[in-house]
Amino acid sequence: MMKALYRSRLLSGTAFLILVTGATYACGDFLEGAPQGALDEQTLANQAGVEGTLIAAYRVLDWNNGVGGDWGTAASNWVWGDVTSDDSYKGSEASDQPNVTDLELYNWTTGQAESYLNDKWRGSYEGVVRANATIKLLNAVVENNPAEISQANQERIRGEALFLRAHFHFEAWRMWANIPYYTEDDTDFRKSNVGVDPVASILSDLDQAIQLLPATQNDVGRATQWTAKAYKGRVQVYSGDYAGAITTLGDVRTSGPYALEQDFSRVWTGFQQYSNGPETILAYQASANDGEPDGNNANYGERLNFPHSGSPFGCCGFHQPTQNLVNFFAVDAVTGLPLALTDPNWNARDANLDATASAAMALDPRLDWTVGRDGVPYKDWGAHAPGWIRAPAYGGPYSAKKSAYESASGAVSNVGWVNTQLSSMNIHIYRYADLLLLLAEANVEAGSLEEARAIVNEIRARAGMAAQGPGTSSSNIAVAINDPSTTWADYQIGLYPGPWTDQAAARTAVRYERRLELAMEGQRFFDLRRWGIAEQVLNAYLAVEGTRRPFLTAATAFTARYNLFPIPPIQIELSRVEGEDRLQQNPGW
């Protein structure tokens, strides 16, 4: 008995001591585990935090890092605007980036197409999320610490964020039309896309931005009041409000800070001194050698779109211009106007238009700023050659050229996988020539044909200022279009003699000009859809082009449903609430 008592005392005594020890751990915040190496929201609740959050929203203008989104979120929209149109093929070889092949061949219900569509969806809304995060954080700082950010800065920041929110929604709207609109007040991310008027919301955000933004900014990358106004006009044209567009864009043309560059060589260039020139309205500000170890801030979205193996770039041969596009640059040797206006056989040529073949051909000088052709200098990299092409039997003999930087520009990245594909060359998202052509388009639709003609001629006059020459420095890459050194073409460009009286003819002229000026800039497919002629143009294109590039014969016929991209099914699934899909698929998909 004594022994048992003794034991139990001992037992309880020891147990007590152990518990005391344990309690010591518990009291000492032993189980408190703060995240390591991360910021919290409070740390950012000040001006620096708000400004930084805004910077992160701008970063999404070209956005391939972080999401694993490959090239579906490139600033230039080359996948969505060009490969799906008659301007370019996916290029390279059959099996690389098969996702883009599925988009090219209108196999839009495959898993591979879905993955790209999903990237574009997520990239667009990540931009929206970051813009809204800026506004939310700004509101919180203003409420809790009104003196932290000056009134002027508050307005500027809010204006920029609203502008960016409008831009990212516009990107999504152009793709899918039926999209939900998210503001800083939203906490439910499974909103419906039914009964939504995204255009009204975009315009409302832009109007607010116009009110809030200053006319000029110190940083070239920031949106100004004029950026927002120019963008508003763009949205108005896209949504068919031509009268509104004429007012908005006319104001920008008359009073705004923009102008055309003196010649075409300065529009797409790696030379820093020509970046952010008068023609730039909104561009992705690429940077190279900025300390980012993989070159992710360079024009990453374009990195595949350089000539391949034997070229100085080495990779990857994507975004190859079509034969159709090359043929489209032929001009009438007498008038200097597009041959396609007058010659129904303008697209007859199947063979490679290399320097020899084109030596005596009348060509729009913009061809050789847009397309890399054999024997023709590729900016200042020497003559483009057959060995630069990855798989000529597949993607044809041409290379993309606009997004290539000049050797002498020094824009190349020092780092990254195949560093030669990365550079600090900016990517135009919206340039003044685009604005002018949108205004011309609105004028045609509104019946102001002569206004349109004046604009088209302004564009053409600039196009005639310079041709690709054999030079190797910033001062001599471009030469006069009749320079004797340009032995590979007879460059001609004529102005439209007046007056324009036939609306249909004027419409055709404006649309042709838009293709010539903005070819390979990620616009074409959206233009064809906006004009309501995508089905007719693309089926005709496929019928002919399929004889040149057999892989195109596998394309699915273009029908009405292709006027909108399918909403990525995975996003519809993720929108489900209590068994009901909040996102409704687009018609026909």
Next chain:
Amino acid sequence: MQRMPQGRPPFRKGRFDFFRGVGMSLLFALVLVGTALGQQVQVSGIVTSVSGEFLAGVNVGVQRTDIRVTTDAGGRYAITAPADGVLVFSFIGYRALALNVAGRSIVDVVLEPAVAVLDELIVTGYTEQRRADITGAVSSVDVASMAKQSSASVLQRLDGRVAGVTVDASGSPGSRTTVRIRGVSSFQNNDPLYIIDGTPTEDTYINWLNPNDIESIQVLKDASAASIYGSRATNGVVIIETRKRGSSTTPRFTVDVKTGMATPVRGYDDFLILDALDYHEIVKRSYENAGLPVPTNVYGDPNNPTVPAYIWPNDGVNQTTTVDENTYSFPNTLIMPGSAGTNWWDAVFDPAVVTDVNLGMSGSGEGHGYNVSLNYLNQQGTAAFNRFQRGSARVNTQFEHGRFTVGENLAVAFEQFVGGAGDPGGFAEGGILGKNILMQPVVPVYDVGGNFAAGKAVTLGNQSNPLKEAWANKDDIGKNIKVFGNVFAGVTLAEELQLTTKFGFNLNEQSITGYDPIDPELSEPSFSNGINESYSTFRDWTWSNTLSYSTTLAGRHEVDVLLGQEANQNRSRFNASSINNLITTDINARYIQDAIGDPDTKNVSSSGGTGALLSFFGKVDYNYAQRYHLSATVRRDGSSRLGPNNRWGTFPAFSVGWRMSQEPFMQDNQFFTNVMLRFGWGLTGNQSIPTGRIVSQFGGGRGDTFYAIQGGNTIAAGFRQTSLGNPDLKWEENQSINAGLDLEFFGGSTSLVIDVYQRETDNLLFDPPTPGAAGVAAPPIVNIGKMKNRGIDFSLGYTGTVGAGTWSASFNGSHYRNEIVRIDGVQDFFYGPIETRYGNQVINQIGYPIGSFYGLEADGFFEDDAAVAAHATQDGAAPGRIRFRDVNGDGQINLEDRGIIGSPHPDFTAGLDLALQMGAFDFSATVFGTFGNEIFDVQKEFYVFRNFSTNVRSDLLTDSWEPGKTDAKYPRLDANDTFSGQQISSFYIEDGSYVRLRNLQIGYRVPQSFVPETRVYVQAENLFTITGYSGLDPALPAASTFGAAGDIRDQYRGVDRGAYPSNKTISIGISAAF
């Protein structure tokens, strides 16, 4: 005939578990009270078998103490024991015997053979238990058999040895191991918890642990056994005990030396095209069948192809026949000769030597015991420039003084991995395996200047030269310094009351240095090189305190009580840096310094994590007359990773057992020597997620939030939300039920153990994707999913005699079925974590096992145009291309026709262990088999569909579809066919079943007159494999796969992306003791 004792951790205090009361001497001082123990005497004797053979390695212990020795080669032992104590003799294959010392100084013993191991003491969680008393699902590993393998990690040797345990690893030296116990129960990490000498760790390498040091391994498979480890025990527990002490007062020295030669079990050169012109034939047919002109830039005229004099330079149109080799200049003007047929596999893989040297010293004396060992392992990789080396030392000592026990188990190891032939990247393209080794045969290994060559011309692809990859990584070294162990102290408070405290530590420091060369030889060249290095430190400590009490009431009620408390904290820190564009690539200059490269490219970052666990637990074991057993456990755990309100989880368990053979009605039965029915139920927890996820995190990086807002190349800082927090995170809980039957019959020569179980995991920790509109911040981790595993494990053992020899066989098998029951209440599925070139072939879908294969169903090839017309509309349909099944019958082949097309989970896995002892010779063999698991062979993208112009299988020449060919294995060679291969389909799936002779060993004991106790042996590992799998090696390692919520490799299994194959290793060895 020295067999290793099984499951004997000699230093532990009998059934009185050592109670790890924290080592606070103050505490001890407070409780220091007690009575004198009995008088100690020295006892010695000889242990023999019934046939008179001296038995070496027999465990002799003093009951209810941790005093224990083993017999030497002459069967001799010497031990200090209380004059009134009880000696327990136990040895595998023999009936254990307990004898009263009764004041004797010599106790000779004869052991009777039996398979029964019922009286053996095994460690099952803070305590030891008699095998007979165990009511949970606990398997012991045959350590002696396991020792006959040469892999660096002990984990890799578990394969096929325990029913219900599977092991995956690659053939790369020192590679990671994936051990799974009874399938997969979580979307997160499913690694079991390892308890090494009482100190927990979750480590998928354990390369630092010298397999030679191991004395016993127990696998706790069900919750009723494992729940004493509560948190982290969801995936089962593997308890490893190292050798603690020798048997004699004079030190016993052992030397074990083994050396072997390893070759890959199979090479790509066994089934790829090796001749350049044969390869051209593939290209030619592909283009001709597509109606395209055949490229001429390499082989010239397609109708009269020749191996080119040079593949580079090349103008893209014409074969290069002459080049002035004097113009060669590295790196800008390279000249590469054409090769008639490079065997790339042979260029990279070679036989490799494995050497393992162990020195040991052990002994014991009055009041102390020790075991000291040294190990050196050098394992060359079969791939060039790749090896693993380990040096380790272990010191285990223990001292007893009166009622006190103190000691430590300490291992110090240095590991070094050289060369970077690791896991392939996401597209099966990284590393030197993957697609790189599929270089075309016309490409030479070296260019004319002696530098590495590659397929620079168009049509030759852009694979890296795999030998160059290996060469460039030859100075990439990963070093690991590990200190792992514990110090412990125990005190016997009263006769049956024991307090133990143990402080365990796990310190790790790792460094990795790497080099990326310029690649001017590539078709897609890169001229930017760089170096990188990283350091990580890991500090983990566990302090446990236990109090145990044991009593027998009224002679028939045995009660053991355990109370304990444990605290654990871990911190990790990781630091990485790099610099590019090096001024010099000299190995001695490879430091991150401004002057050594381009300082603008210098990049430094660090990260870290910290976590803590606090636990209280208790256990009661009761049995009545060793007939009715009851065990109950409860553990309460608090985790810093979980929400403040849900931090604490309670994990109860109970199990019951009925030893029917003890019943009076069985007493006359001559057949069964043991019949035990067991049933257990228990809850275990899981919190294997990154730390810090209960709050939202913000951050950013130069590459994804910084932006050159001012133009130019100066970037401004940007911030974004990087992850969404969930303050309500709580424990993932696994509820498991186990029913088991243990049988022993034929006089104890045969045993059978069967367990059936169900494991249901609820509140699965999981980060379901958020809608795109919520942005790309890492989704919050939530507790919402549910998963279920059902299965059966069994093992059958037999020991018999043949002439003068003995032989034994044990066979184990297991089957499980895994099913996802719920994901998040919204989604029916989510895709796997890794996409390959053609998309994602893995899905996690309700009603199916985790990581199922998903895609279209391939249904042969279109015979002709009529067959195309008769079929549902299918993109790219043409004769000779793959026909996909219109699963939903809507007349169209599209995403809707996708479904589950396979599973990486086996239907059945089995292991067979055979041993024969005949005079001085012994023989053993281990066979492993897995059946019904499927492999998704991503490499077919390359070696069948020639994506990126890789080399292809040689049978494509003969077995590709042609008009009229009805037995084609592959679709038509067609350069325009981007449809057959680019759809993820069942065409990629093959049966991954295989049977492999893991190990075969023949040993010979040298007569002792010649040298003392020497055994020599030869062994062969992976000598043959029977499989229908057409790829390299069906034994695939699990890919390294991490999500925002942690290690998720179980969502991605059975996908062949070009893994380092297993090796066939032939070794000779010698073991000596004196």
